[in-house]
Amino acid sequence: MTARKADHPVADFILNRWSPRSFTEATISKSDLETLFEAARWAPSSYNSQPWRFVYALRGGKGWDALTGLLNPFNQSWATHASAIVFLLSKKTMMVPTSPDPIPSRSHSLDAGAAWAMLALQAQINGWATHAMVGLDFDKAVEVLHVPEGYAVEMAFVVGKTGPKEQLPEALQAREMQSPRMPVSEFAFEAQFKA
Numbered sequence: 001m002t003a004r005k006a007d008h009p010v011a012d013f014i015l016n017r018w019s020p021r022s023f024t025e026a027t028i029s030k031s032d033l034e035t036l037f038e039a040a041r042w043a044p045s046s047y048n049s050q051p052w053r054f055v056y057a058l059r060g061g062k063g064w065d066a067l068t069g070l071l072n073p074f075n076q077s078w079a080t081h082a083s084a085i086v087f088l089l090s091k092k093t094m095m096v097p098t099s100p101d102p103i104p105s106r107s108h109s110l111d112a113g114a115a116w117a118m119l120a121l122q123a124q125i126n127g128w129a130t131h132a133m134v135g136l137d138f139d140k141a142v143e144v145l146h147v148p149e150g151y152a153v154e155m156a157f158v159v160g161k162t163g164p165k166e167q168l169p170e171a172l173q174a175r176e177m178q179s180p181r182m183p184v185s186e187f188a189f190e191a192q193f194k195a
């Protein structure tokens with residue numbers, strides 16, 4: 001596997017996190033998964049509204065078939081070998097000091113994304129891999145997960161132990177590697193946006 005190289009020094013757990021598709025069929029305990037949700041818990045959010053919500057199933061456990069059944073066939077083909085599947089949702093309204101009623105949150109998806117990133121990094125530190133997916137049936141997810149009004153389904157992800165790439169179909173083996181990134185100069189600008 002090509003090792004990633006940072007242009008500026010960053011922590012190894014950031015540089016080394018990547019999204020594999022080959023998983024060993026390891027089991028994850030509820031408590032190991034809860035450690036990951038604990039990491040998500042401490043994410044920053046607008047007005048500390050903490051809009052992230054997670055619905056999960058452990059491989060072979062309650063809800064596993066229903067939750068993995070929401071993924072598109074491509075994602076199902078590899079994600080069903082992971083140890084847990086988790087759906088990330090967000091609450092679209094929040095309480096603020098200036099209003100007695102909830103107001104729409106501008107940043108519910110952004111805040112949920114921050115929580116997911118914290119979780120993914122804690123997973124990396126703890127020896128677990130994660131792989132996010134938007135390839136799923138979002139309408140059906142609302143039904144199957146019993147998502148109430150006022151919440152958005154953001155994405156799903158799996159958690160597992162990285163397996164050997166040889167167990168994947170050939171086409172996927174070629175993609176089983178740490179992907180590169182554009183340089184900082186292409187996305188961080190001083191004073192003005194540079195197109």
Ligand SMILES: Cc1cc2nc3c(=O)[nH]c(=O)nc-3n(C[C@H](O)[C@H](O)[C@H](O)COP(=O)(O)O)c2cc1C
Pocket residue numbers: 017018019020075131132133134135136155177178179
């Ligand atoms: C919101 C989101 C949705 C994604 N959806 C899918 C997906 O449906 N199927 C898939 O195989 N990978 C999916 N990915 C994985 C990305 O392709 C991957 O994160 C990206 O190529 C960067 O690679 P890395 O995570 O290995 O660094 C998704 C990632 C994110 C963050």
